[in-house]
Amino acid sequence: MLIGLVGKPSVGKSTFFKAATLAEVEIASYPFTTIKANHGVGYLKIDCIDKEFNTQCNPSHGFCLNHKRFVPVEIMDVAGLVPGASEGKGLGNQFLDDLRQADVFIHIVDVSGTTDVEGKPAENYDPSNDVKFLEDELNKWYYNILMKVWRTFARKTEMEHLKFSEAVANQFSGLKVNEEQVRDVLLKLGFSDKPSAWSDEQVLKFASALRKKSKPMIIAANKIDTLKGPENFNKIREKFSDLIVVPCSADSELALRQAAKAGLIEYIPGEKGFEVKKELTSKQKEALEKIRKNVLEKYESGTGVQNVLNTAVFELLKYIAVFPASANKLGDSKGNILPDCFLLPEGSTALDFAYHLHTDFGKNFIKAIDARTKIARGKDYVLKNRDALEIITR
Ligand SMILES: Nc1nc2c(ncn2[C@@H]2O[C@H](COP(=O)(O)OP(=O)(O)OP(=O)(O)O)[C@@H](O)[C@H]2O)c(=O)[nH]1
Ligand SMILES: [Mg+2]
Structure with missing residues (x-):
C-alpha cells in the first residue's frame, strides 16, 4: 500500500509528509x-481490538496509544x-513517473489563496482551479503512456484475439492497473469492442477513467488555518461535491507532533486536544494554544492530517484491517500481544488472509477461527474490518 501526495508546488506536501512521518525533509x-x-x-489510526480482550497490545510495527492502534503505511x-x-513543463514528465507505484493520491490543495498555479506568491488566488488542472495532468499522463503504443497495440490485440482487458492491464502493470479495473472501466464507458476504431477523444476518456479507478484521489484542503482558508475550502467543497474534501493544517499537525516528540505535550494524532506535560516558554505556549483554538477545536477532525490518511485508505480504497489472533493466545512466541495488524482490500476472504500471512498457511488452510466468538469460518468467509482470526492448517 503506497499513498502518493500530489499537488502544485508550495502547497505543503512536504509539510504533510513530515507531519505524518516525522522524517527530515x-x-x-x-x-x-x-x-x-x-x-x-506514516500511520493509519484504528480502534485497537486489545481493549475488547482486556489487554494492551505490543505492535511489532507501528504503535498503540490509549487503545488507538497506529498501523504503518x-x-x-x-x-x-x-x-x-x-x-x-516544470519538473515535468519524469517526476510523474515517481507516482507509478501509488495506490491512492492525496491531492494537497493550498486553500490560503496565497500561491498561484505555479506555487509562486499571489493574492486572492482561487484554489478551486487547482483541483481540475491536477486531475487533467494526471489523466494526460496516463493518456500519453497509452497513446505511445495505442495504434499497434489495439490492432495487435484484435488480430491475435487477445483479451483486451488483459492486454491493457499488462501494458499498464507498471502503473498498478489490474484487469478487473480495466474491465470495470470498459463496462462503464460502453465503447465498441474494436479499440482500433476509437477516436483520440475516446482513448483520452478511457485513460482518464482508468486513472481515476486505479489511483483514486482525495482532497486535503491545506492551510485551513489561514485567513481565507475556510472560505476557499467551502468553495471547493461546493464546486466538487463528488470528491471527498477534508480541511487540513499540516503545519499545525507538524508543530503538535514535534512538541509531543520533545515531551512538551501529550498529543494523539487525530484528536481534538493535547495535554501540556512540561513547562512551556511563553512563545511555545502561545503557538500551541493558537493551534488548539483555531484548528483543533474548530474542525471535526482536528488538524485533518490523520483523517485524510484514514479516509484515503479505509473509505476511498475501502481497505480493512485484520488481526491474526487466537482465542486462547493473543501473543506470539516472544509474548508480544497482538503484534500484527494487516491491511487487506475489501472483499478479501479468510483464504486470502491465510495466503497473506504465509503461502503455506494458504496451501494448507483448513479453517479460520474468530478469536472473539470462537466461531469457525470457511475459506470463502469475507473478512470484516477489525476481524481477529486464527488460521488452522493441516
Ligand atoms: N499556514 C500554513 N502554512 C503551511 C501549511 N503547510 C505548509 N505550509 C507552508 O507552506 C510552504 C510550503 O510548504 P512545503 O511543505 O515545502 O510545500 P511543498 O508542496 O512540498 O512544495 P514543493 O516541494 O516546492 O512542491 C512552507 O512555507 C510551509 O511552512 C499549513 O497547514 N498552514
Ligand atoms: Mg516539497
Missing part, C-alpha cells in the same frame, strides 16, 4: 523545494506539478 515557501521523491512511513512526497507537467 526540506520545507520552504519557494516552488520546487522538493525535487527527489521522499519515501517514509508507506507515504511518498514528490515534486510539485504545474499545468503542462504531462508535456514536460
Whole structure:
C-alpha cells in the first residue's frame, strides 16, 4: 500500500509528509523545494481490538496509544506539478513517473489563496482551479503512456484475439492497473469492442477513467488555518461535491507532533486536544494554544492530517484491517500481544488472509477461527474490518 501526495508546488506536501512521518525533509515557501521523491512511513489510526480482550497490545510495527492502534503505511512526497507537467513543463514528465507505484493520491490543495498555479506568491488566488488542472495532468499522463503504443497495440490485440482487458492491464502493470479495473472501466464507458476504431477523444476518456479507478484521489484542503482558508475550502467543497474534501493544517499537525516528540505535550494524532506535560516558554505556549483554538477545536477532525490518511485508505480504497489472533493466545512466541495488524482490500476472504500471512498457511488452510466468538469460518468467509482470526492448517 503506497499513498502518493500530489499537488502544485508550495502547497505543503512536504509539510504533510513530515507531519505524518516525522522524517527530515526540506520545507520552504519557494516552488520546487522538493525535487527527489521522499519515501517514509506514516500511520493509519484504528480502534485497537486489545481493549475488547482486556489487554494492551505490543505492535511489532507501528504503535498503540490509549487503545488507538497506529498501523504503518508507506507515504511518498514528490515534486510539485504545474499545468503542462504531462508535456514536460516544470519538473515535468519524469517526476510523474515517481507516482507509478501509488495506490491512492492525496491531492494537497493550498486553500490560503496565497500561491498561484505555479506555487509562486499571489493574492486572492482561487484554489478551486487547482483541483481540475491536477486531475487533467494526471489523466494526460496516463493518456500519453497509452497513446505511445495505442495504434499497434489495439490492432495487435484484435488480430491475435487477445483479451483486451488483459492486454491493457499488462501494458499498464507498471502503473498498478489490474484487469478487473480495466474491465470495470470498459463496462462503464460502453465503447465498441474494436479499440482500433476509437477516436483520440475516446482513448483520452478511457485513460482518464482508468486513472481515476486505479489511483483514486482525495482532497486535503491545506492551510485551513489561514485567513481565507475556510472560505476557499467551502468553495471547493461546493464546486466538487463528488470528491471527498477534508480541511487540513499540516503545519499545525507538524508543530503538535514535534512538541509531543520533545515531551512538551501529550498529543494523539487525530484528536481534538493535547495535554501540556512540561513547562512551556511563553512563545511555545502561545503557538500551541493558537493551534488548539483555531484548528483543533474548530474542525471535526482536528488538524485533518490523520483523517485524510484514514479516509484515503479505509473509505476511498475501502481497505480493512485484520488481526491474526487466537482465542486462547493473543501473543506470539516472544509474548508480544497482538503484534500484527494487516491491511487487506475489501472483499478479501479468510483464504486470502491465510495466503497473506504465509503461502503455506494458504496451501494448507483448513479453517479460520474468530478469536472473539470462537466461531469457525470457511475459506470463502469475507473478512470484516477489525476481524481477529486464527488460521488452522493441516
Ligand atoms: N499556514 C500554513 N502554512 C503551511 C501549511 N503547510 C505548509 N505550509 C507552508 O507552506 C510552504 C510550503 O510548504 P512545503 O511543505 O515545502 O510545500 P511543498 O508542496 O512540498 O512544495 P514543493 O516541494 O516546492 O512542491 C512552507 O512555507 C510551509 O511552512 C499549513 O497547514 N498552514
Ligand atoms: Mg516539497
